[in-house]
Amino acid sequence: MNPLRQEHLLVPEWPAPARVRALSTTRQGGISEPPFTSLNLADHVADALADVTENRRRLAMLAGYPREPAWLQQVHGNRVVAAETVYEPVAADAAWTRQPGYPCVVMTADCLPVLLCDQAGTVVAAAHAGWRGLANGVIAATVKHLKVPPSQLLTWLGPAIGPSAFEVGAEVREAFLLLDADYTGCFQPSPAGRWLADLYGLARRQLTGLGVTAIYGGDFCTFGDSARFFSYRRESRTGRMASLIWLA
Numbered sequence: 001m002n003p004l005r006q007e008h009l010l011v012p013e014w015p016a017p018a019r020v021r022a023l024s025t026t027r028q029g030g031i032s033e034p035p036f037t038s039l040n041l042a043d044h045v046a047d048a049l050a051d052v053t054e055n056r057r058r059l060a061m062l063a064g065y066p067r068e069p070a071w072l073q074q075v076h077g078n079r080v081v082a083a084e085t086v087y088e089p090v091a092a093d094a095a096w097t098r099q100p101g102y103p104c105v106v107m108t109a110d111c112l113p114v115l116l117c118d119q120a121g122t123v124v125a126a127a128h129a130g131w132r133g134l135a136n137g138v139i140a141a142t143v144k145h146l147k148v149p150p151s152q153l154l155t156w157l158g159p160a161i162g163p164s165a166f167e168v169g170a171e172v173r174e175a176f177l178l179l180d181a182d183y184t185g186c187f188q189p190s191p192a193g194r195w196l197a198d199l200y201g202l203a204r205r206q207l208t209g210l211g212v213t214a215i216y217g218g219d220f221c222t223f224g225d226s227a228r229f230f231s232y233r234r235e236s237r238t239g240r241m242a243s244l245i246w247l248a
Contacts, residue, residue: 004029004039004058012156014216017121019100023063024113024158024243026228030055032239040230040239042107044073047239065246069103070095076132078141080125083246093133094142096125103246109230110166110222112199113158113243114139116212118148124245129203131168135175139206150211158243159229162221163188163198166233172197180205 008029012022030039031054036047041059043052060068070086074093081090083097083104095104104126106113111130117123127133127142143150163186173195176183186201200218207215222229222241230238 004055004062006062008039009062010159012115012158012217014154014156014214016117016154017119019121019248020117020124020245021063021065021248022115022117022124022156022243022245025059025241026159027230027239027241028228030058035235035237036239039241041242042240045237045239059242063244065103065244066101067103069105069242069244069246070097071105071107072128074106074128076128076130076136078133078136078138080127080138080141080145093129093138094125094127094145096123096142096145097247098123100247103244105242105244107240107242108158108160108222109232109238109240110161112160112203113241114142114203115156115158115243115245116142116146117154117245118146119152119154119214120148121247123148124247126243126245129199131172131175131197131199131202134199134202134206135179139203140210143207143210143212151213153212154214154216155207155212156216157200157203157218159220159222159241160199161223161231161233163196163201165221165223166197166199167192167194168197169194176202180209 070083079092083102106128
């Protein structure tokens with residue numbers, strides 16, 4: 001297996017302060033065997049635990065964070081926890097911190113990872129935002145915990161399933177339209193008589209509605225790029241990427 005290298009990682013292109021460190025992994029650079037080839041970072045998908053442990057070690061060595069990230073047991077909800085309080089996986093879908101050296105992390109394989117920081121570099125957060133999380137208000141809950149004016153926040157939208165690939169039933173569309181009729185623009189009819197949902201569009205609408213206007217990223221598609229990304233919708237039994245953010 002090839003060693004994990006810098007080119008296997010995605011680094012947000014955003015004007016974050018220098019002390020804010022952030023990255024998202026791809027599926028490349030690890031040792032996991034098929035169908036988890038190769039940098040699977042999840043220990044809950046039936047991959048060999050020794051391989052996951054080695055993959056996490058490789059990531060830590062390359063990224064250079066000083067302690068283990070705040071791995072979460074993601075449940076598609078809106079609970080937000082302080083990264084420095086996480087010593088073992090807890091049921092939550094977002095983490096935040098003002099403490100240097102505590103990486104916030106979410107794992108995804110089609111759902112949307114949302115990284116946030118403030119312009120002054122005093123607080124960071126990571127949120128796991130699939131359609132259920134978005135409908136349950138995980139972004140709003142995360143922004144609330146940061147306790148800074150939303151206009152001072154920067155946001156990066158990491159690798160997720162794209163709007164041309166995420167086919168959903170009418171019940172998903174209705175769940176959002178019950179929240180806000182303006183979400184209708186984030187859904188397009190699919191050839192199969194269902195709906196194509198735009199996770200990036202839904203997240204952007206929620207962020208701007210909260211007053212967050214500095215939004216970056218959002219131009220990936222995990223489903224369509226099998227060389228770089230895991231996709232649960234494409235493969236079902238597959239690994240997970242990680243998106244991390246911390247203060248140096």
